[in-house]
Amino acid sequence: xxxxxxxxxxxxxxxxxxxxxxxxxxxxxxxxxxxxxxxxxxxxxxxxxxxxxxxxxxxxxxxxxxxxxxxxxxxxxxxxxxxxxxxxxxxxxxxxxxxxxxxxxxxxxxxxxxxxxxxxxxxxxxxxxxxxxxxxxx
Amino acid sequence: xxxxxxxxxxxxxxxxxxxxxxxxxxxxxxxxxxxxxxxxxxxxxxxxxxxxxxxxxxxxxxxxxxxxxxxxxxxxxxxxxxxxxxxxxxxxxxxxxxxxxxxxxxxxxxxxxxxxxxxxxxxxxxxxxxxxxxxxxx
Amino acid sequence: xxxxxxxxxxxxxxxxxxxxxxxxxxxxxxxxxxxxxxxxxxxxxxxxxxxxxxxxxxxxxxxxxxxxxxxxxxxxxxxxxxxxxxxxxxxxxxxxxxxxxxxxxxxxxxxxxxxxxxxxxxxxxxxxxxxxxxxxxx
Numbered sequence: 001x002x003x004x005x006x007x008x009x010x011x012x013x014x015x016x017x018x019x020x021x022x023x024x025x026x027x028x029x030x031x032x033x034x035x036x037x038x039x040x041x042x043x044x045x046x047x048x049x050x051x052x053x054x055x056x057x058x059x060x061x062x063x064x065x066x067x068x069x070x071x072x073x074x075x076x077x078x079x080x081x082x083x084x085x086x087x088x089x090x091x092x093x094x095x096x097x098x099x100x101x102x103x104x105x106x107x108x109x110x111x112x113x114x115x116x117x118x119x120x121x122x123x124x125x126x127x128x129x130x131x132x133x134x135x136x137x138x
Numbered sequence: 139x140x141x142x143x144x145x146x147x148x149x150x151x152x153x154x155x156x157x158x159x160x161x162x163x164x165x166x167x168x169x170x171x172x173x174x175x176x177x178x179x180x181x182x183x184x185x186x187x188x189x190x191x192x193x194x195x196x197x198x199x200x201x202x203x204x205x206x207x208x209x210x211x212x213x214x215x216x217x218x219x220x221x222x223x224x225x226x227x228x229x230x231x232x233x234x235x236x237x238x239x240x241x242x243x244x245x246x247x248x249x250x251x252x253x254x255x256x257x258x259x260x261x262x263x264x265x266x267x268x269x270x271x272x273x274x275x276x
Numbered sequence: 277x278x279x280x281x282x283x284x285x286x287x288x289x290x291x292x293x294x295x296x297x298x299x300x301x302x303x304x305x306x307x308x309x310x311x312x313x314x315x316x317x318x319x320x321x322x323x324x325x326x327x328x329x330x331x332x333x334x335x336x337x338x339x340x341x342x343x344x345x346x347x348x349x350x351x352x353x354x355x356x357x358x359x360x361x362x363x364x365x366x367x368x369x370x371x372x373x374x375x376x377x378x379x380x381x382x383x384x385x386x387x388x389x390x391x392x393x394x395x396x397x398x399x400x401x402x403x404x405x406x407x408x409x410x411x412x413x414x
Binding site: 081 | 172173188189190193195196198203207234238239240241243248250251253274275276
């Protein structure tokens with residue numbers, strides 16, 4: 001059994017945004033007890049990660065790491081039509097995930113205690129991102 | 139319902155090669171309306187990415203980024219039997235994807251407008267790479 | 277058809293540990309001929325990779341690369357309660373994989389000749405990690 005649904009997720013610009021609750025709502029709506037949940041983001045300048053969900057400093061440190069490793073305005077790039085954060089957003093997306101697959105157990109995402117699912121907006125400006133959630137069960 | 143097929147993809151050496159059309163051909167052949175497509179590359183020195191598909195500079199900038207971050211001939215490595223691009227190819231593969239899963243909708247890969255699927259050859263010499271495509275539907 | 281099982285994997289601390297055999301045991305136990313195997317690690321400071329399995333230097337070089345790129349004790353981070361390897365472990369996890377999906381063919385994981393599946397422990401101390409394996413077949 002496969003059910004698909006589409007989510008729109010708006011954000012105020014660069015940063016990580018917890019979408020765990022939205023995904024669990026899709027699992028509940030599908031009425032599935034066990035299986036797999038797949039979430040796909042239809043963009044190349046925002047991505048998905050599973051990350052520690054207890055201390056917000058983990059995610060700000062992660063942002064700091066990326067800012068240092070994939071700096072905005074890097075003269076290395078030719079693709080900069082949309083600004084200094086344009087090409088870095090594509091690199092950050094390629095280094096993280098465009099989709100995630102998570103087991104479902106007891107009617108919920110079977111995440112570890114400290115795991116949250118985050119949409120990582122890499123562009124500086126606010127964006128509305130589209131995601132497709134596919135739930136598979138017996 | 140699960141259908142599997144194998145693809146051979148030849149390339150002239152390091153670079154990114156669009157395989158979106160090959161994958162959509164597998165989806166069409168499976169006669170599937172909605173579901174998931176999974177593509178797996180059977181190698182550890184070539185990998186898969188989803189990337190911006192409009193401006194080729196995005197992919198040459200991505201190559202430039204990797205060339206700087208994971209340089210060939212790095213004295214850090216002991217594994218260099220096959221040349222200066224041997225170990226960097228393994229690192230690049232680990233930092234990107236060995237497989238991708240994409241939703242199928244209306245009989246096609248439900249990619250975003252600017253998303254393409256690329257095989258990233260990390261070795262300098264020409265290679266023929268093997269991929270397995272698995273299509274899941276109800 | 278979907279079958280799920282849980283694995284505990286203990287390690288002596290930072291390093292890569294081959295779990296291919298454990299996963300093939302799950303495939304055998306499921307009695308599946310063809311399909312997909314999904315493995316998920318329920319942690320954010322250990323991760324999964326598919327890597328060259330012939331020369332152990334590949335994995336020590338990979339460790340050397342990560343040690344240089346994501347160094348322990350980096351003053352960049354605020355999240356360091358659990359020690360100098362705490363935040364680097366989260367970054368390393370985000371740069372690699374929390375889950376992997378591999379085709380099953382002829383009753384076994386359809387890996388390439390040189391592909392092995394590894395649990396990458398990023399913390400220095402010994403840990404026991406929990407994984408969920410989900411097998412899908414027709």
